[in-house]
Amino acid sequence: MATVDDCRKALHDLAARLQANAEARGKLDLDRTLACRVTDLGTAFHGRIAGGLLLDITDGDDPKAKIALVTTSDDLLKLVAGELDVTRALASRQIAIKANPFDLLKLRKLL
Structure with a gap:
């Protein structure tokens, strides 16, 4: 089982990769709040997807997030x-x- 720090680092790595690829794929018209709920650790992270970038990643859940990843x-x-x-x-x-x-x-275009 991975740790909370491993998950946090993975999300920041994803954000960096999306930023590096932003110019190649063009601007994505998507501006939504995002929650990532990690079930086995009982923790969550939240941020925002804007223009194909993952921004403002922080610890904690956002129950009002428009997009939720549960894993x-x-x-x-x-x-x-x-x-x-x-x-x-x-x-x-x-x-x-x-x-x-x-x-x-x-989202398929991002992943």
Whole structure:
């Protein structure tokens, strides 16, 4: 099982990777709050997706977040590292993403 610090670092790594790739993929018209709930650690993080970037990552849950990712710590690390395919993980219920369908389509471009 990964630690809270490992999960925090993974989210910051994801934010850095998205920023590095922002110019190549073009601007993404998505501005939503995001919560990442790590079930096995009983913790959460929240931030904001704006223009294809992951911004303002902080500890704690945001119950009003428009997009919520629910997963275990190990699956979060695998997902960020590219070792876990998002579509397969959703289909096998390793992860859950709660968002409206239009936001899910836009999120696919990020992941």
